[in-house]
Amino acid sequence: MIQFDHVTQSYDDTVALRDLNLTIESHELFVLVGPSGSGKTTLLKMVNRLNEPTSGRVLIDGEDVAGRELNELRQHIGYVLQTGALFPNMSVEQNAGIELDVLGWKPEKKRKRVRDLLSRVGLNPDKFAERMPSELSGGEAQRVGIVRAMAAEPLMVLMDEPFSALDPVSRKQLQDLVLQLHEELGVTVIFVTHDMSEAMLMADRLAVMRKGVLQQCGTPAEIMAKPANDFVRGFFLDRAADSRYLSNIVDAGFGERISGDTESVASSAQLSASDTVVDLAAAFHAHPGSSVRVGHHALKQEDLIAYLASIAVERNGEEAAK
Ligand SMILES: Nc1ncnc2c1ncn2[C@@H]1O[C@H](COP(=O)(O)OP(=O)(O)OP(=O)(O)O)[C@@H](O)[C@H]1O
Numbered sequence: 001m002i003q004f005d006h007v008t009q010s011y012d013d014t015v016a017l018r019d020l021n022l023t024i025e026s027h028e029l030f031v032l033v034g035p036s037g038s039g040k041t042t043l044l045k046m047v048n049r050l051n052e053p054t055s056g057r058v059l060i061d062g063e064d065v066a067g068r069e070l071n072e073l074r075q076h077i078g079y080v081l082q083t084g085a086l087f088p089n090m091s092v093e094q095n096a097g098i099e100l101d102v103l104g105w106k107p108e109k110k111r112k113r114v115r116d117l118l119s120r121v122g123l124n125p126d127k128f129a130e131r132m133p134s135e136l137s138g139g140e141a142q143r144v145g146i147v148r149a150m151a152a153e154p155l156m157v158l159m160d161e162p163f164s165a166l167d168p169v170s171r172k173q174l175q176d177l178v179l180q181l182h183e184e185l186g187v188t189v190i191f192v193t194h195d196m197s198e199a200m201l202m203a204d205r206l207a208v209m210r211k212g213v214l215q216q217c218g219t220p221a222e223i224m225a226k227p228a229n230d231f232v233r234g235f236f237l238d239r240a241a242d243s244r245y246l247s248n249i250v251d252a253g254f255g256e257r258i259s260g261d262t263e264s265v266a267s268s269a270q271l272s273a274s275d276t277v278v279d280l281a282a283a284f285h286a287h288p289g290s291s292v293r294v295g296h297h298a299l300k301q302e303d304l305i306a307y308l309a310s311i312a313v314e315r316n317g318e319e320a321a322k
Pocket residue numbers: 011012014015016034035036037038039040041042043194
């Protein structure tokens with residue numbers, strides 16, 4: 001169990017964290033989510049003492065980390081950064097085993113452990129062990145970073161926006177990988193992201209942060225059902241809007257079907273069914289009063305409003321039914 005007890009972090013002219021209280025249970029996959037500058041990294045780094053709080057305490061299983069011997073503390077805590085942060089002059093196998101060197105593992109045992117984990121994350125050791133970091137894709141480098149963090153069987157792993165530099169496909173694969181490793185190894189994971197969709201997908205529980213203040217903590221379902229305030233609600237709405245595609249509007253029966261003579265529709269923009277309602281709103285904003293073509297349909301501004309209103313009606317109905 002990790003407890004943040006009235007934790008504050010001040011710099012000269014900024015308060016990065018303000019009187020924060022939070023408990024993370026052992027074996028949880030806990031996500032810290034919030035916009036840039038909200039204090040997520042500051043909080044995460046207090047666990048392995050890369051940051052010392054200005055006031056307050058951080059306790060692991062009831063013991064203040066401030067009193068722990070630094071190397072001994074960090075032996076039990078894996079750390080994964082946004083970019084793999086691999087040493088460029090060391091091979092994949094050397095990078096992945098670096099924690100085990102520090103712990104004095106025998107070469108044969110170390111080799112076996114590293115190669116086993118490389119296979120587990122989908123990197124064939126015969127192919128990848130001798131490669132240098134410059135010969136890896138971003139996703140492969142992050143996999144090596146994950147192996148390195150997990151190699152010494154840590155009690156917990158801290159991950160600071162580990163996938164934010166990756167393309168959507170690699171990102172999805174690595175999200176699944178972390179979920180799977182978390183389940184198999186039962187390790188506590190604290191995962192930082194500024195992406196609400198990623199937070200919802202990954203989290204057992206999550207904490208929403210803003211300007212150094214904890215806004216809400218709970219399971220994804222709890223937070224979605226009862227956002228604590230307008231900020232948290234807004235964070236969700238952004239996500240809901242982003243995941244509404246124009247195909248949804250057309251499928252719901254909005255807009256006018258264009259038959260035969262498409263020229264008769266005075267449309268100034270064309271979007272595809274996989275664009276989102278946000279793109280549609282932007283097109284209307286740029287060309288007020290005109291319609292937008294999506295495949296064989298023409299959408300007017302009123303259609304967008306009617307569609308969004310139908311979601312509100314649907315959602316209020318669900319609330320009322322609870
Ligand atoms: N060493 C420092 N000195 C002064 N201010 C700092 C320092 N480290 C962080 N801050 C400030 O503390 C606040 C929180 O920073 P932090 O890095 O924790 O945010 P974050 O939520 O991780 O943001 P991001 O999503 O951009 O990584 C910011 O306003 C930042 O400018």
